[in-house]
Amino acid sequence: MTQRLNDIMISSIDLFCLAAEHQSFTVAAQAAGISPAAVSKTISRLEERLGIPLFIRSTRQVRLTDAGRQYAAQCRAAMTLLHNAELQATGKQEAPSGTVRISLPAAYAHWRLFPLIPLFQQRYPLVKLEFHVSNRCVNFSRDDYDLAIRGNELDDSSLIARKLEDAELLMVASPGYLGQHPPLKSLDCLSSHQCIQFVLPGSGRQAGWLVRIGEKRKEITLKGNLLCSEDYLAGVSLAKHGAGIYQIYRFVVADALERNELQEVLPEMNRATRPFYLVYPQAQHMPHRIRVFIEFIIDNLRQTESAIVGRA
DSSP states (O other): OOOOOOHHHHHHHHHHHHHHHHTOHHHHHHHHTSOHHHHHHHHHHHHHHHTSOOEEEOSSOEEEOHHHHHHHHHHHHHHHHHHHHHHHHHTOOOOOOEEEEEEEOHHHIIIIIGGGHHHHHHHOTTEEEEEEEOSSOOOTTTSOOSEEEEESOOOOTTEEEEEEEEEEEEEEEOHHHHHHSOOOOSGGGGGGSOBOEEEOTTTOSBOOEEEEETTEEEEEOOOOSOEEESOTTHHHHHHHTTSOBEEEEHHHHHHHHHTTSSEEESGGGOOOEEEEEEEEEOOSSOOHHHHHHHHHHHHHHHHHHHHHHHHO
């Protein structure tokens, strides 16, 4: 016979969701207006009823187990569904609130997403945003994120992917560097130049450079004595200081090109693009705060891209 959830069980699950969200019994206790000891006791009873550990406890912190992470995701969805059902039944509407966790690469964070955040805050002041800025790809089944922005094509077909844009790549160098080195007339000339490389965090291999030859896109592998890892933008700084040639997204160096801090190299070979996607796990019931954030970002990035195309 299916066991029905009583009020005490629902309260325990709600408290567990608070602790899971903040990764802290103390913060959950403050939010619920009870003592940390009461939170710990409630979650211990929940673990005993389920027969599995939900948290790994240490003297400094608590963190979710794999089973706890999966249970938390399902509980949040269930609590959201229950809350929305009450709102719909009573005819009440509530502003979106709560935390949205998003992982994204540094270049896209600084030049694309962050300029939009003040407007989002004005519209949805009760939504808290947590950003994981890194070039490493998160694993939704292991890492506690709601959304991610990823460059390039996606391998995981289980995720929902919504394209944000095709970002143009180009090769750049400082005027000082170009004035002190042999002229660049073709791709073959790159072999005699210092080409700054970026090491992909996932595979540890050097990222290939994408160029466009006629209507075809080609990936080339170059050599150089300067390798950057983790920070994709480090190559831009090196290029500005005259260390070599670097391939980067146009939206990152547009201002530097206008100020003549950098110059485009082999422009006829540029214009190759890489796609950026907003990705998230499939969910039957998505919290309102995540849904409004997704739609806001997609709508505003499309407007930004249209404005850039219009100026080109």
